[in-house]
Amino acid sequence: MPEIRKDPVFGRWVIIASERGLRPNEFLTASEDSVYKCPFCPGNESLTPPAIYSLPSTDGGWRLRVVPNKYPALVSGGVGEEQPDGIYNRMDGVGSHEVLIENARHGLRLEEMELEAIADVVRAFILRTREIKKDPGVKYIMIFKNHGRNAGASLAHPHSQIIVMPMVPIRLVEEIGGAERYFEKKGTCVFCDIVKEEPRFKKRVVAENGHFLAIEPYASRFSFETWLLPKKHLSHFEDMPEELVLDLASILKNTLGRLYATIPEFSYNLVVHTMPVQEPRAAHYHWHIEIMPKLSQVAGFEWGTGFYINTVSPEDAAAMLNGGKKYKI
C-alpha cells in the first residue's frame, strides 16, 4: 500500500506510491498503441472499478460517473498513525482516491459542455464531499482537475479527481493560518476584502456574475493564474447552496473559454480550496477555486526559494483575456 513519509526538516509529508507509477499514460502510449482503449469511454466500463455514483443519459447509458481510481495515491485500511522509521517518521497511505468522469464524450472539454451538465459536475463534487465527510477519520477532501499533458494529466478524457486525506495538508494549514492572521489584524475576511477591492480597481477582473467573481490575483505566481471567488462569505465548499451552482458553472465555462481562446495549447490545474471538512464554519476563511495555467516550467529558483517569477502581470493577463488577444508564448 502507499506510504506517507515525513521530511525531517520541513515536516512536509510525501506520498510514496509505487503502484501509481504503473498507471497508463495515454499521451505516451496512444500513438504507439493503435488498440488503446480509453478507460473513461462508454463501453469500457470494465476497465475501471464499479461506479460509486453516476447520472443516467437519455439513451440508457450514463452522462457522468464517479469511480475509484484504479491507481490510487491513498487507499483504505492500514494504520493512520505516525510510526518511527529509523530517525524518520512514516504512516500508511490511508485515504481514498476517486475519479469523476465529467461526460461520456472523449473529446468534449469541461467548458464546452452545456451549462446544466457543468452544474451536474459541481453538484457531484458537493454530494460526494457531503457523503465522504461522514467518516470522522476523514480530515481533508481535495477536489482538483489536471487538464492537458503539460498539467500532469495522463488521460485526455475530461475528468476530475477527489483525494480523501487523513490529515489537513500543510498548504491549507498555511493558507488558513494566513487568513486567520489577516482577520485578527483587520477584523475582516481577506477574501471578502478581495471581492470588494477588485471590481473597484477593475484591471484584474476577468468575469463576474450574480454570485461569483473571476480575477487574476494581485500576486499571481503563474502567468494567467485565475481565481474564482464566491461573492458571499462561506468557508466550506460543500455547504454551497443550490442557487449558486448554475452561476459557478457559468463562470467556469466563461473563464476557461477565455483562457483557451487566449493561450495556445492551454493546459491547466484547477484546485478547490476549502475549509477542512470536520472544522466548524469560520468567519476568516472563504472557499474558492484556483486555476493555474501551465505555460512555463517551475524551475530551480522557485523550488529553492518558494518565490515565483511571473513574466505576465495580472493586469496584462486580464487585458488579454478581456480583449480576446492571443498570447504569444
Added chain:
Amino acid sequence: MPEIRKDPVFGRWVIIASERGLRPNEFLTASEDSVYKCPFCPGNESLTPPAIYSLPSTDGGWRLRVVPNKYPALVSGGVGEEQPDGIYNRMDGVGSHEVLIENARHGLRLEEMELEAIADVVRAFILRTREIKKDPGVKYIMIFKNHGRNAGASLAHPHSQIIVMPMVPIRLVEEIGGAERYFEKKGTCVFCDIVKEEPRFKKRVVAENGHFLAIEPYASRFSFETWLLPKKHLSHFEDMPEELVLDLASILKNTLGRLYATIPEFSYNLVVHTMPVQEPRAAHYHWHIEIMPKLSQVAGFEWGTGFYINTVSPEDAAAMLNGGKKYKI
C-alpha cells in the same frame, strides 16, 4: 523594473518581471531560426553584458564567464521597502541576477567536464558569493541551475544562475526553522544525523567520498530526487574550505553521470541550500545541494496540498542508480 508583490493570504512574495518574458528561448526558436546565435558561445560575447568574472583558456579565450543576466528577475536601484498598493503590499524588484557560463563548448554538460573544470565552477560560486555578500543590503544569494527544456531552461549552453535577493526567501525561513526545532528537541543538526544514519542504512546511498555523501532523501518529493551533503557540519556554502572543492566536483560528476545513465531525457533543477549570508554560523543548519529531476509534471494535487506524490521510492531509485539499470518512464 521588476516588482515584488506580496500575496495577502500566505504572505508569499512573487516577482512580476514582464521584461523577462522577452528573453530568447532556444528550444522554441532554434528550430525555426537557422541563424540562431547562442549568446553563451565564444565569439558572441557582445550578446551578453560585459563579464563580471572570467577564467582564461590556454588559447587566449575564456573557459568560464560570469555575466549579468540580460533579462534579470531582479535589478539594482529602486526602493527596497514594502509599500501599500490598495489592500495589498509591494516593493521594487531590487537585487541582481548573474549567469555563470560553465564552459566554452555549447554541448558539453557539467558532468562531462574535467574534474578540475567542475571545481572551477564551484570556486566561482564561492568567490562570487563572498564578493556579493559584502553589500549589507543583500540578504540571500540563491545559486541554482536548470538543465534541459523540461526543467525550465531556455538556453542549452551549460550555465548556472545566481540571484541576489533583498530578503530571505520563505522556503529558507521554513527550512531553517524546521532545522532549528529539530535542534532544540534533539540537540543535534538534522543534516548531521542524516549523514550518520544513511550510510548505516545503505539503501538510499548513491555515492560517497571523503567529504561528501549523495543520497536519495527519505521523503523524496520527486522520483530520483538526490541530495549532496558535506559530511562535516557547516552552515554557509561560501565558507567551504578549498580542500572540499575537488570532492564536491567529484560527487557532482559521479551523481549527475548516474542520473543521466539511468533516466531517459534527463532534465533537472539543482539548488544550493545555504544559510542567509548576513547570518552568523549556526549549529542547527547545514548547507547542501538538492537535485530535482523532472520526470513528471507537478499537478493539481501538489499545488493544492503542498503534498507530493512520488511513484519511485528512494530505495528503488538508489538501487537503479547503483545498478546501472535504465528507468522506463
